Amino acid sequence: MSKRKSTGSAAMSEGACYSELQRVLRERVYKISAPCDVAGENDLDKPRRHLLDLIQRCSSMGESNSALIIGPRGAGKTMLLSSVLAELKENRDFRDNVLEVHLNGLLQTDDRIALKEITRQLQLENVVGNRVFGSFADNLAFLLEALKKGSRDSQAVLFVLEEFDLFAHHKNQTLLYNLFDVAQSQQAPITVIGLTCRLDVIELLEKRVKSRFSHRQIHLFNSLTFDQYLRVFRSLLVLPAEFRDKKFCGKWNKHVESLSDDPGVTSILRKLYDTSKDIRTLKMFLMLPVARICPSHPRLEMSDFVEAHKILTADSKSNTLHGLSVLELCLVVAMRRLSDVFVNQPFNFQMVYNEYQKFVQTRSYAVQSFDRPVVLKAFEHLQQMELVRAAEGAGIGGRGQKEFRPMLLMIDKSQLMQAIQKYPACPTEVKHWANTL
């Protein structure tokens, strides 16, 4: 980077512009919870006001509360919360008054770790020292007590629990019980906000925990219309007005405008929207095209989008089939035949080998035949690739001979046919054989 800057002011105009452009766009596209403001989007307005109000009341009036934000992955739960917090933090009072504790079910896998993390985030390690506590509740109460300063009421604490459902799996749900208990009994002003993608999360809570929860649930759903979707697409790519080089910025934004009107691009976006309208997929779709932009490839082109769409929708199973050897492909065809004959009943290696032998013997002039151990090795490779798996409830598990272990094929007929079409230099006999399926 420093090298490019030193190359002189002439290069600065172009190279640095693109570098800056990359920085801005990557910041938006490569971060999943980066906020993207969609003008005129009023779906999030109501939950947003609700949440804002809830947290504010905690800070200004010392009111305790608990709420859950529930919505599918990529619906914008984290984004909503962080934008609310960002707005609140502009207020100085709030900053002084409220402490934040962020917990994530993926990180704090049990309550002991969670408590340590709470202590750390409240910066109370010194206060706690080597003190030994009788119970979890004592410890938490002590922590909250320690926040009280002199005569004033204790400081408000905002607990954010991401992946809330994972906390419900902790032993006895001690953390949740204590947090909700504190919130309900008004010992100290705390607000507990849980974020989860499980709609049935309430059912996971034990009775004593459930009864302490306020049952305030904020549901988020992704209900973008296609026009809004297009607007999001545009807003992800448009450069902000404070971009340094105004001329470049103007040109680029014009380009983005023309892109979102381009019928080719919109038809691809339409396809994408029809399969999944969440913003994460859109961001993933934009990852490659955005990465490509550079002085020698100054604009987003139709071909970039086509390719990105192809990568996103590629059938990975037929891709894997492409990498198999002819022998392994023959075995897959044989297994497909067996699955058809026995109507998806499990089969074993011996049957597959038999089927393969039948095929090889009738066409011995054209297909190289292999010994049984070689075929078995190929079969085991397929198993390792998880294209074949052991049938459940077989009972004999590891004890029986591997030739007779019941197996199931995990490949669909259409995937197989597609793979055979694409397979390089596929022997015609194998093709014919597959076509007789």
Added chain:
Amino acid sequence: MAAGPPTVFGHPTEQLADLYSSCPSRHDLVTQLLALFGQNNHLSCPRVFLYGPTGSGKSHVISSILNTLKLPHALVNCVECYTSRLLYDHILNQVALVTPAPDNDYTNYSRCDNMNDFVKTLRTIIEDRELQEETMYIVLDKAERLREMDMNILPAFLRLGELTGCNVCVVLLTEIVWEKFRAGTGMCEPLVLHFPDYTKDELLEILSSDCPTGYTKDFYMSYVNIVLSVFYMACRNLNEIRHLALLNFPKFCEPIKKGEATEEDVHKLWRNIEPHLRKALQTVYLREVSSAQWERMQEGAATQESSSANIKTLTGKVNMELPFYSKFLLIAAYLASYNPARTDRRFFLKHAGKMKKTVQQMKRDERASSQLLGPKPFPLDRLMAIFYSIVEGKVAPTANIYSQISSLVTLRLMTQVGSDDQLDGAKFKCTVGLDFMRSIARTVNFDIIRYLYDFV
């Protein structure tokens, strides 16, 4: 940026040239990955999932990108780091540039037991090394093993960028498709890229690069072509083919050294090497012998002509010496496993009358043949009854005979099925193949085929 055939925005050209020459036939993917990684100070694609068959160059491409461009990274293999603890330690050591060595008493950078500590420590290391601006790459090879660890590990790694708040790029390498990784309530979807297998021409090109000194490239190419013609149908794994090619090359050159042929004598050389390669397919490829053993066998073959028999015994599953009655017991077990109980009358009773299969029966049997479906369990009584009727002479049912059954079980020629607690209700299964059984039966002059229902 100076012009060059494949330049990528924001990377020095000399290093790129090195990189491209070290990854033949992978230029497109390298370009794509470099674009995704972007410049050091840019945000990288936070999670990339690369899948493709073994030997398609996934690890090689990634490690050469990271090493040639000197990007900060950690490269771990999830087979080596089979517990989460090992995984954390290895990643942190590599990120913090600590190598456990005798000087530091093999200590790790820090003790790390759970994901929480890992994320915290990773953040501090990145801050200590002042790499906040740069991207840290964490590559997890053989990522399919992550699924067997604690359930929070895979989702947490996929979210590592958000969790640490740093610029982290997690790359997963595996040969299994992404669909098989989804579990629980879902996780952040990575960008999935496919590494296709090398085509035959690309394989040839790569293999030709390890041409031994003293031979022309064309000569080696023609040799590699022959090797591929034998192995390509069964195996596409570059590493495997490369190994086999190097192993058999001395044999290929033998006629030239002896002066029987010249380098141009392709046909003669081909005739010389082809049977050897086929033999190698049956032994070396299956890992029945180690390559050192194979070489010794090859040398032995040069000295004595009867070597083919020598190899045969090695490959054809060594004959097992069993006591006389054990052999009969095993034969009885095989018959009991592979014949339906209702047909015992026919095989072991005198004057049972002939039983003919109808066409309908034959069709039905073909599908449900026990040679296809495998052995069925049988009770001990049936085994003993068959044993007495096939063994020559009178045998007293002593403890001696019964102990032989249990030694057959310990030898894994038979297995006990069902519960162990029933003493008299124990059921067994014979676990040997037909070929093995025939060779055993031959030693006691017993025609086993005549007694098998499937072959009637």
